[in-house]
Structures are given as C-alpha cells and as structure tokens.
Amino acid sequence: MKKPVSFLCFFALLSISIGCTSNDEKQQDVKTENPPVASSDSTNIPTGPIDKDLQRIKLPEGFRIDYYAKNVKNARSMAISPSGIVFVGTREDNKVYAVVDANKDGKADETVEIVSGLNSPNGVALKDGALYVAEINRILRFPDIENTYRNKPKYEVVTDKYPSDAHHGWKYIAFGPDGKLYVPVGAPCNICKSEKPIYASITTINPDGSGQEIYAEGVRNTVGFDWHPVTKELWFTDNGRDMLGDNMPPDELNRATKKGQHFGYPYCHAGTIADPEFGKQRSCDEFVKPVQTLSPHGASLGMKFYTGNMFPAEYKNQVFIAEHGSWNRSEKIGYRVALVTQDAAGKTTYKAFAEGWLQDGKEWGRPVDVAIMKDGSMLVSDDSNNAIYRITYKK
Secondary structure (H helix, E strand, O other): OOOOOHHHHHHHHOOOOOOOOOOOOOOOOOOOOOOOOOOOOOOOOOOOOOOOHHHHHHHOOOEEEEEEEEEOOEEEEEEEEOOOOOEEOOOOOOEEEEEOOOOOOOOEEEEEEEOOOOOOEEEEEOOOOOOEEEOOOOOEOOHHHHHHHHHHHEEEEEEEOOOOOOOOOOOEEOOOOOOOEEEOOOOOOOOOOEEEEEEEOOEEEEOOOOOOHHHHHEEOOOOOOEEEOOOOOOOEEEOOOOOOOOOEEEEEEEEEOOOOOOOOOOEEEOOOEEEEOOOHOOHHHHHHOOOEEEEEEEEEEEEOOOOOOOOHHHHHHOOOOOOOOOOOOOOOOEEEEEEEEOOOOOOEEEEEHHHHHHOEEEOOOOOEEEEOOOOOOOEEOOOOOEEEEEEEOOO
16 A cells, blocks of 8 residues: 655655765567556565575565566666566677566566667666667667567667777666766776766766766766765766775765766775876865775676665665676675665765675676665666566565
C-alpha cells in the first residue's frame, strides 16, 4: 500500500540528507509480442533460501541479496523504465539488453537482446520514452523503446562528435534535472595533459545532440554520477591515476555545485596529492576537493542516491557506490558495494555495505552499477559474473 503523501514529505524532512572511478576494468527465446505487465505496486521480498554463492555476500542486518537476472553477459550500466524494464549496456559484449520482470515478482523472466555490434555501448539513459545509448564516440537514440525493444528497433545517431579514443572511452550517461544529457570524456591515457579541453571532462548536450558544452573539468574518468534529490547538485565518482603505488591516490566522490569547476586532474589527485609530473604547474588549492576519498584503485564506478522507501530511514538520500575492484594492487581491493553517508554537519562516513565478491584474494564478481527500483529495492550489475542482483530489506 502506498504511504500518504503527507507522510512521505514528513519522512523526507526527517531523513539524513547529503549536501546534495574505471580503473582500467543464455538468452531465452524472444517472443514476438510483449507479455502483459502487471500493474501491482506491491513489494516482493524473497523469503526462500538464498542462492548458495550469494550466501558469501555480507550485508547489514535485515538486508538480503538475490539474483534478479542471470546470464546477462557483461552487464554494465542500467536504466529502469517507467514500467520496470531494466535496460542494460555492455562494454565488451557490444550489445544492449532489456531485462524484463513481466509478472512483477522481483525476479526477471527473460533477457532480450535489443541491438548488437556497437562500439562499447556502456551507457544507457531514458527520456521521453526513448532509450539513449552511449558508444565511444556516438550517442544513439531508440524511440518508443518500451514498445519496440523486442523487434530489433532502429536507432538515430544523436551525435558522433565525441573522441574515438578507446582508452577511458566507454561512457556512463544520464539526464540531469536541467533536461540535458551528461556525457563524460575520460582522459585518453593514465596521466597526461591534453591540449583538447574536452578530454578529462563531463560534457552536456541537448536531447537532440546540439549545444555540446563542458560542464566540469579535471575529471580523469567518471563512470557513474547522480544528482542529489534535494539540492539537485551533480555528484560523481572519479578513478585516480595508476602507477603511484598501492595506496596512492584514492578514488574520489565529488560534488559539482555549478558549471565550470575544475577537479584537479592531471595536476592534483584526491584533493591533496600533487602529481609527480604535472603537480608543479598548479597548486592543489586551485581545485575542488572531493566530498570523500574512496578506496585507492578500487575502481569506484556507478553511484546512486537512495531515494526509495524500503530501506531504513538512515539510508535516505545517502550514496551507494559500486566498486568494480582493483587490477594493479599487490593486494586486491574493492569488489563490493560501498556506502557514503553525510550528516547534517557535513561529516562523511565511508564503509562497506555489501561485500564478498572477493574471497581469499580471488574475485568471483565485479559490481559495476547500482539502480533504485520503484519498490525501493536496489539492483547491482556485475559484468564478471554476468548477473544483476537485487538487494531488499525486511524488518
């Protein structure tokens, strides 16, 4: 049953709100007609035994994790449609999928291949009934996607004006509160100073591809961002440079309060660490410092503010981050979902929320993105275990 609007407003006021990186990382038969989609808003929390391999995942008391979908090869970024279809991009499989829970029981019934043969279509976003897909140098648009996804839909090229560099070229995309599509362009290297301003940036374009602008500079490689539900400020993860040792520099969780801010790359890392090659050219004091430093080389990717009502009140408007896991540390780190909270005074905490994909130094899964479902449960994609998980809470 839905809660009264007045209670929701009161609940939001009482909740703790936050002031509003990639480290280098069986389809079922397709039916010809869409199955009926249930209209129930009921919450489906599993009660049976948890899959044996997922019993390794440690969560706070009251939470549980289940498979939402298996065999979603190289599952990366996710976008959830109004009817609950989960659209999933890939980085290495070059396909985009629709993951469908037709009977709304909290577990997907099938995975449908929408398109194949693309160039690292990592990012997906939805606007006005259309699915936007980010390749390395292009943004594609699939109109009326909820009614066409089964039929190999045609796409339009919104823009092909982005760089074609493969290094940090895969993209996370999302529409902001201003209606613009936010598109990052990673640095085409581990550490370098490019003469082209578009590199190491977050850009914006209009839904039709026009009006490309640079919104934020000095962003080495963000593969996840979201807007604070109250302040509408842009928050994003950023992956720190490599080859400075196991513990330097940390990844970053940043906040952009306005257009035109610079976040340090390649001169300064994590707010205080001058780069050994470029750090003498500019002071760390010139740049916006992170809200929170994250695991060094943990590959902090997708992030979302928790806006649902299933989890306890202390999680409201706090940040969940998918940490893909390190590739170049002597001791591996990451391979988990982390939580960053901030109290009314601005003090942040950073800790594990879901962990266990790393066992005795060997990983069996790598979280990539997180998404909040209508019922308040949380999805987590995994491009290594080829799965999407669903995390629920019950008192």
